[in-house]
Amino acid sequence: MRSDARDGKMSSPRGSSGRSRYARRMRGDFVHLHVHSEYSMLDSSLRLRQMTQRAAELGMPALALTDHNNMFGTLQFVKACEDAGIKAIVGCELNVRLETQGPARHLLLLAAAQEGYRNLVHLVSQAWIRGSESKSTPSVDLEMVAAHHQGLVGLSACMGGSLAQEVLVQGEDAGRKMLDRLRSTFAEGHFFIELQDQGFAEQKALNAALVALAGEFGLLQARRVTLGAQDSGEEGAG
Numbered sequence: 001m002r003s004d005a006r007d008g009k010m011s012s013p014r015g016s017s018g019r020s021r022y023a024r025r026m027r028g029d030f031v032h033l034h035v036h037s038e039y040s041m042l043d044s045s046l047r048l049r050q051m052t053q054r055a056a057e058l059g060m061p062a063l064a065l066t067d068h069n070n071m072f073g074t075l076q077f078v079k080a081c082e083d084a085g086i087k088a089i090v091g092c093e094l095n096v097r098l099e100t101q102g103p104a105r106h107l108l109l110l111a112a113a114q115e116g117y118r119n120l121v122h123l124v125s126q127a128w129i130r131g132s133e134s135k136s137t138p139s140v141d142l143e144m145v146a147a148h149h150q151g152l153v154g155l156s157a158c159m160g161g162s163l164a165q166e167v168l169v170q171g172e173d174a175g176r177k178m179l180d181r182l183r184s185t186f187a188e189g190h191f192f193i194e195l196q197d198q199g200f201a202e203q204k205a206l207n208a209a210l211v212a213l214a215g216e217f218g219l220l221q222a223r224r225v226t227l228g229a230q231d232s233g234e235e236g237a238g
C-alpha cells in the first residue's frame with residue numbers, strides 16, 4: 001500500500017492541459033486513503049458522490065472513506081463507488097486512548113477484509129457506547145483495537161495521532177517506542193506511518209522525524225482530503 005499525494009484537495013491544476021497532466025499522473029495505483037466527507041462534521045465539505053466521481057475522473061482505482069469516529073456514510077459511499085466504477089475502502093479515523101484515563105488520540109483504521117469491516121463496526125460502536133456512558137467524546141482503548149485488529153490496517157493519522165504527539169512532545173526516542181506499540185497492535189505489515197503536510201510549522205520537523213523512524217518500517221505519505229475541486233480554504237489538522 002503506497003500513496004504519495006501532495007495535494008489534499010481532490011482538484012487538479014487550473015487549465016485543461018494541467019488538468020489532464022494531473023489526471024495522467026494520478027491514473028494507475030494512486031489512492032487517497034485518508035478522506036473526510038460531509039459526515040465529518042465541521043471538518044469537511046466533501047459530498048460523497050462528489051468525491052467518488054472526482055476520484056474516478058482522476059483515474060483512481062479506489063477511494064477510502066475515513067470519517068471522524070463514525071461510519072454513517074458507509075452505505076452511501078459504497079453505492080457511490082459502485083456507480084463511479086471504483087473500489088470502496090471503508091475506514092474510520094477513530095479516537096483511541098493509550099490508557100483509559102489518557103487523552104484521546106487519532107488513529108486511522110481501514111478494513112482490508114470482511115473480518116476487518118466487522119471489527120471496525122464493533123470498535124466504532126464501542127466508542128460511542130463508552131462515550132455515552134462516560135459523557136465524553138467517543139473513544140476506545142488501544143487494547144480494544146489490539147483485540148479486534150484482524151482484517152484491519154492501521155495508519156498513524158494526523159498531528160493529533162499518538163505517534164505524532166509523542167514525537168512532537170517527547171522526542172524521537174519516545175516516538176520510536178510509540179511506533180513499536182502501534183505496530184504490535186496490528187498484524188505484521190498492517191501498520192503504516194502517514195506523512196502529512198498542510199503547511200503547519202511543526203510538520204517540517206515532525207515529518208523529518210517520521211521519515212527517520214520509517215526507515216525500517218512501512219511508510220505512507222498522505223494528506224487529508226476535506227475539500228473538493230470547487231472549494232477553497234485552508235485545511236485543519238484533524
Ligand SMILES: [Zn+2]
Binds near residue numbers: 093157159237
Ligand atoms: Zn486526525
